[in-house]
Amino acid sequence: MNTSTVGSRTYPQVSSLPMSDALISARALTKKFGDFVAVDGIDFEVRQGEAFGFLGPNGAGKTSTMRMIGAVSPITEGDLTVLGLDPMTQGPQLRSRLGVVPQENNLDEELTVFDNLMMYGRYFDLSRAAIRERIAELLAFVQLEDKRDAKISALSGGMKRRVIIARGLINEPDMFILDEPTTGLDPQARHVLWDRLYRLKQQGVTLIITTHYMDEAEQLCDRLVVMDKGKIVAEGSPLSLIAQHTPRDVVELRFPVGVLETVGDHVAGLSDRTEILADRALVYTDDADKTIAVISESTLEPETVLARRSTLEDVFLRLTGRTLVD
């Protein structure tokens, strides 16, 4: 333990945070674009080896936060330290130790997979021989060995995302930042990608992920913050967030067109917490079987009844009154 000496007595040094293993530390971090506040004074910390998520709808401030962490967007107010460096003054040094997967596919479509990766590796001033070796490893890792000499324009969306993941890992980064890594992909391609990211996590790579998919957050994140309108509204592991903010089960009821609007009061009487969405009603409960029994004995005549476990989607609905994907 660090100690400091005052007079003849020794005190343990007061430190509010164990700084030793915090890779990112943000205090009152704020990003404004003119009058618009994109990130509104958020505090968070990311530790070595964890998979940390930012969950929230579009426009919640996730990408702005990521861009400040990635030293490609100046901080408006507050403090931010990433890998012990100041993104505002040590940008190039910091970026040389980060891997980034941006939201958009910004590969050079006209070049081959190999050339894209070689070009990117050279930005980090790695030797050509070292990059060549690394490319072979990475293409094996993202399962694209047979696409080494294919043009990017000939690849599917899922393959392009995997090339971008390989590109982000070319410099063996200390931290891997992924902004909406699977948005726009079909379910199968998403699962392939999740599997690769899960392997990285097991190898001890620190992952920072933004997503508006609750299943992605649940699959990948050890810990996450829920963001809405530039603020952090909750923080914890996916399981603890669900346990804290919502009952265990949800019964989803669908009604014929026109009926949903008329059953609000009746549904509200079924539980302490219910939600009427645009297309269905949600009844939160600790015992789904019991609730379904109550419904079947009532005068309600839903078209379908579905019981499921609560998810982060329900947590988000609870905290903000809105759904994640509109």
Next chain:
Amino acid sequence: MATPLPLRVFEAEARTYRRTWRGSVFTSFLSPVLYLLAMGVGLGSLVDANLPAGLENVPYLTFLAPGLLVATAMQTGAGEGSWKVMGGIKWTQTWKARLASPIGTTSLVIGHMLWSAARVLMVSAIFAFMMAAFRVAPLLQSLAAVGPALLVGVAMVAITTAFTVRLEDPTGLAMFFRFVVIPMFLFSGVFFPITNLPGWLQPVAVVTPLYHAVELARATVVGTTPAVAWWVSVLYLSALILAGTVLAMAPIRRKLTP
């Protein structure tokens, strides 16, 4: 020792160029041949028949060739500063991708300028060789005209880049070529002395970067005395390079690292 960041950008551009170099080098050879044949030899025979003393006391082909050399450099510069910049920022977003690496916006712009200068140099050098092949001037004199070509080419890269980074969509670029690049090509003294322009237009021609490069190149190849002192032209073109580069920085920062 670490490679300077702008040189890493230069290398990336060279790697991208490798893909299309054959077509591009072919065009660089073909375009001077076509221009020199059509304008210099074809039109030149008419001009020479009407002006027994020639323009500046030389055959029209000799008068024209150094102007065409720097005009080609100017157009190459405008090309490098327009579509490629728009692509890097908006279409392929490869410039944005670069900024996630140690490359910053300043290195990005300087690297872009360096690579574009290399492109202008390539095109101009090929043109100078073709001039020598057409026996317009001895090889060394032709190659000396690459100097002004490089200056005006890079000045155009800088000006066009500063313009392009302020655009939201490419319609402005089409206008830029139609109302700036092509008129400059036609009326800056490449095809005829600007003293043949209406009086009110002459000062406009004198302000164009191309006019200064034409005067310098023609002095080198034909031996004419420039209307403006050579060092004024060199300073003017250098100032445009600096101004364009500096003016490109802020919008690039605003767009790519908001």
